[in-house]
Amino acid sequence: MSRVPAPVGDRDKTATRLLGSSSKNSYDPLLDIDWDAPVVEDLAYLPFERVSLYGTALWDQMAPAQRIELSKQELASVASTGLWFEIILIQMLTRYVYHQDPQAAHTHYALTEIGDETRHVIMFAKALSHLGLRAYRPPAYIHHLARLYKATARGPALFAPVLVAEEVTDRLQRATMNDEAINPLVRMVNRIHVVEEARHVRFAREEVARVMPQLGPVARFVSNTVSALVAAVVVHTLINPAVYDAVGLDRNAAVRAARRNPHNHATRRWFGEKIMAFLDEQGMVTWSSRPLYRLVHLI
Numbered sequence: 528m529s530r531v532p533a534p535v536g537d538r539d540k541t542a543t544r545l546l547g548s549s550s551k552n553s554y555d556p557l558l559d560i561d562w563d564a565p566v567v568e569d570l571a572y573l574p575f576e577r578v579s580l581y582g583t584a585l586w587d588q589m590a591p592a593q594r595i596e597l598s599k600q601e602l603a604s605v606a607s608t609g610l611w612f613e614i615i616l617i618q619m620l621t622r623y624v625y626h627q628d629p630q631a632a633h634t635h636y637a638l639t640e641i642g643d644e645t646r647h648v649i650m651f652a653k654a655l656s657h658l659g660l661r662a663y664r665p666p667a668y669i670h671h672l673a674r675l676y677k678a679t680a681r682g683p684a685l686f687a688p689v690l691v692a693e694e695v696t697d698r699l700q701r702a703t704m705n706d707e708a709i710n711p712l713v714r715m716v717n718r719i720h721v722v723e724e725a726r727h728v729r730f731a732r733e734e735v736a737r738v739m740p741q742l743g744p745v746a747r748f749v750s751n752t753v754s755a756l757v758a759a760v761v762v763h764t765l766i767n768p769a770v771y772d773a774v775g776l777d778r779n780a781a782v783r784a785a786r787r788n789p790h791n792h793a794t795r796r797w798f799g800e801k802i803m804a805f806l807d808e809q810g811m812v813t814w815s816s817r818p819l820y821r822l823v824h825l826i
């Protein structure tokens with residue numbers, strides 16, 4: 528991959544445009560989703576080809592209802608990781624605006640994004656409840672390491688892992704929102720999220736592109752390594768191993784099958800395709816970070 532960073536726009540100009548778009552095109556999930564609609568039971572929750580075991584011998588042995596149930600549990604796990612990282616982002620954006628000019632457009636946009644993410648966390652949590660699902664939690668050590676990260680991250684180490692989390696889920700959500708084989712509530716939630724995340728992605732990409740050229744070699748090394756580490760943890764926690772227990776599979780056998788599944792690796796690379804090209808352009812995929820991205824099959 529070549530490294531040709533695109534020119535960066537003025538941050539307040541971009542923020543003004545994003546604020547205009549936010550005021551015209553934002554959703555209130557409490558009002559814009561029909562929470563009284565009956566739950567459709569017999570449709571998939573993720574495209575089967577994006578389920579972690581798709582293409583394995585284990586998958587071939589599963590009954591159609593069990594495949595649907597696994598797609599449902601994996602959707603719950605991905606949504607849980609997503610909302611967990613959104614709560615992390617809310618704290619990081621609050622720390623970010625603390626240092627900014629309260630009258631500047633980019634500060635107003637960061638505050639608007641905090642509002643978007645607040646609604647998203649509630650939307651994902653309500654959707655899980657509506658579908659009769661419990662939110663999955665990351666392992667305790669990741670929960671506690673994330674406390675350190677969200678209390679200290681700044682610059683590209685703040686925005687690059689956010690981009691990985693947002694763009695990976697965005698790819699999956701875009702693939703479902705117009706697919707009639709997918710549960711309608713899931714499609715509606717995904718459609719709302721895709722619209723609002725497109726603005727977050729623009730804002731975060733420009734922040735990375737603006738700050739990266741200003742960093743010296745040590746700060747670059749720290750940013751690149753921390754970003755890759757956090758991104759790898761996020762991708763690693765997307766599918767909680769407990770999803771396999773929930774559908775009556777042997778957890779260890781299923782985890783092993785998913786980890787060795789070339790189809791699952793291809794899905795991860797598909798998740799990472801756009802964002803990894805961007806991070807590479809920005810000089811964030813280097814000798815210290817590339818092995819971490821490889822480990823989780825983002826490249």
Ligand SMILES: [Fe+2]
Pocket residue numbers: 613643644647720724
């Ligand atoms: Fe979000």
Ligand SMILES: [Fe+2]
Pocket residue numbers: 644693723724727
């Ligand atoms: Fe977001």
